[in-house]
Amino acid sequence: MSLLRPTALLLACALPCLAIAAPSAPAATLAEVLAASSAADWRRPDPENTLYMDLPGGRVVIELAPQFAPEHVANIRTLAHARYWDGLAIVRVQDNYVAQWGDPEAGNPEHRRAPGEARARLPAEFERDAADSGFRRIDSRDAYAPQVGFVDGFAAARDPARGKVWMAHCYGLVGAGRDNPADSSNGAELYAVIGHAPRHLDRNITPVGRVLSGIEHLSSLPRGPAPMGFYTDPAQRTPIRSLRLASDLPESERLSIEVFRTDTPAFERLVQARRVRHEEWFIDPVGRIELCNVPVPIRLAL
Amino acid sequence: MSLLRPTALLLACALPCLAIAAPSAPAATLAEVLAASSAADWRRPDPENTLYMDLPGGRVVIELAPQFAPEHVANIRTLAHARYWDGLAIVRVQDNYVAQWGDPEAGNPEHRRAPGEARARLPAEFERDAADSGFRRIDSRDAYAPQVGFVDGFAAARDPARGKVWMAHCYGLVGAGRDNPADSSNGAELYAVIGHAPRHLDRNITPVGRVLSGIEHLSSLPRGPAPMGFYTDPAQRTPIRSLRLASDLPESERLSIEVFRTDTPAFERLVQARRVRHEEWFIDPVGRIELCNVPVPIRLAL
Incomplete structure (x- = not known):
């Protein structure tokens, strides 16, 4: 009794479904939208833009976003290719905020790991021109931005x-930590959002991608005891076994992950399914959606 | 290098601070607002409304909200007084969503724990009359509600x-799980939000309070492998050592927790400090705030 079932993705919509959407797009649940999707509604991320970070608890898969941060992504590719992160660590986990990884000795010129051919500083890549970005707007009232x-x-x-x-700093976003100067990041120190969207970071730091799968291997780590979640004892840190570009691995070792496209009518139906909740559990169908509550599903291709 | 420092609460505002607020309320950071607070800006939660849930990893402190859910809170007090939860468990942890606790045998009439004098079903307490609620509005554009x-x-x-x-289902909210009928909860099965605010649950389920401290003992638990984060093996569950009302403990064993008041000019300054970020790290001071990004600080009184 009394089980909370708000994400009952496996439940079929009780028929007749509440008819709010137009006849051409019948009311559906998320599960129904996905079940009705075709191969064309999914895409395979470029292996050049896919990182595998292997931790003792499992693999974190990250899709990089060169369309937003081309210089950071290029530097991250250089670092991953040189195995920069192998043997480094998760250095910080702050509850309801971020998990961060990199070189624990980054502040120590004598002991820090050399970044090899990677650049030491990069220009801020906080935003880009909207023209030709392929931005697809959803109808949502947002606290931080005119459109999302x-x-x-x-x-x-x-x-x-401003064009x-x-x-947006939603759950799972990956960004490049920086010091106070806007151009003080180089992609060697990365963080993933593991709490309520810290949207005040938008346009203040360079996002470089998002976690596609395995974020639980970051979000369930022990929180660091020092201010901002830093660990105080090296033994508390989680080691990074390896961090690789998928394109640096043989094809047979790459995951066949597919991501739901966000530029299709099927995605518009997905957003609508999250806006108006037809699952039987809901007493009030809501009728509203916030950007960071829209899931972008992934699946393993056969 | 490259440390992310967006929540550098300990940093003083670089002088001269960006002057946006009126002269009577000088621009300040959160740390400065708290440092300038007086005893009257803090309150001590009623021990009758304070729960201590002791897990192997530490204590979770919850403040109950009888002003929103009087019948659920009364039932929870009855259950805690009867030590209903002692020896029960965290039964579900779903990433970016909720941790949930109660009786793993709740669905098994032969083995489930008897709720004693507690009621088995309660009316839905999804919302209340706004009149005399003491609601203090903040200026924020919200995706889900006309005012927050x-x-x-x-x-x-x-x-x-509607009056x-x-x-609102922000991070740390505690609610009473239910089955499909609106009146199927009794407060024996509780959940805490450990991810991005699932505001679509607002007005769909009965919130009963919020976590004041120790939420990391829930949010860092291993995620359950079954759908919706349920555990598949009893050994995966985290046992509840005890769950007590503070008022059921001798005064010497109660924590002296104080909560920042939200009906004061100091709280208005706190919201403003989170809206316009004066910390040196910020390139763009933001100028906007979302409800669930407003912290309500707590402290241990001396």
């Missing part, structure tokens, strides 16, 4: 007055 | 057209 939507699977926001679009 | 703000430290939303106010 998606670009190639990445939650994003747009300011039409700019930027990645 | 706080009631006695609890994040809340208000619909002036109703309800608790």
Whole structure:
């Protein structure tokens, strides 16, 4: 009794479904939208844009976003190719905020790992021109931005007055830590959002991608005891076994992950299914949606 | 290098601070607002409304909200007084969603724990009359509700057209799981939000309070492997050592927790400090705030 079932993805919609959508797009649940999807509604991320971070608890898969942060992504590719992160660690886990990884000795010039051919500083890539970004707006009232939507699977926001679009700090976003200067990041120190969307970071730091799968291997780590979740004892840190670009692995070792496209009528139906909740559990069908509550599903291709 | 420092609460505002607020309320950071607070800006939660849930990893402290859910809170008090939860377990942890606790045998009439004098079903307490609720609105554009703000430290939303106010599902909210009928909860099965605010649950389920401290003992638990984060093996569950009302303990064993008041000019300054970010790290001071990104600080009184 009394089990909470708000995400009962496996439940079919009780018929007759509440008819709110137009006849051409019948009311559906998320599960129904996915079940009705075709191969064309899914895409396979470029192996050049896919990172595998292997931790003792499992693999975290990240899709990089060169369309937003080309210089950071290029540097990250250089670092991964040189196996920069292998043997480094998760250095910080702050509850309801971020997990962060990199070189624990980054602040120590004598002991820090050399970044090899990677650049030491990069220009800020906080936002980009909206023109030709492929931004697809969703209808949602947002606290932080005039418009919100998606670009190639990445939650994003747009300011039409300035003609700019930027990645939104939703759960799972991966960004490049920086010091106070805007151009003090180089992609060697990365973080993933593991709490309520810290959207105040939007346009203040360079997002480089998002976690596609395995974020639980970051979000369930022990929180660090020091301010901002830093660990105080090296033994508390989680080691990074390896961090690789999928394109640096033989094809037989790459995962066949597919991501639901966000530029299709099927995705519009998905957003609608999350806006108006037809699952039997809901007393009130809601009728509203927030950007960071829109899932972008993934699946393993056969 | 490259440390992410967006929540550098300990950093003083670089002088001169960006002057946006009126002269009577000088621009400040959250740390400065708290440092300038007086004893009257803090309150001590009623021990009758305070739960201590002791897990192997530490204590979770919850403040109950009888002003929103009087019947659920009364039942929870009855259950805690009878030590109903002692020896039961965290039965479900779903990433970016909820941790849930109760009787693993709840679905088994032969083995489930008897609720004693507690009632088996309660009416839905999804919302309440706004009149006399003490709702304090904050200026924020919200995806889900016409107005948002706080009631006695609890994040809340208000619909002036219907004259109703309800608790908002922000990080740390505690609610009473239910089956499909609106009146199928009794407070024996509780959940805490450990991910991005699932605001679509607002007005669909009965919130009963919020976690004041120790939520990391829930949010860092291993995620359950079954659908919706349920555990598949009893050994995966985290046992509840005890769950007590503070008022059932001798005064010497109660924590002296104080909560920042949300009905004061100091709280208005706190919201403003989170809206306009004066910390040196921020390139863009943001100027906007979302309900669930407003912290309600706590402290241990001396």
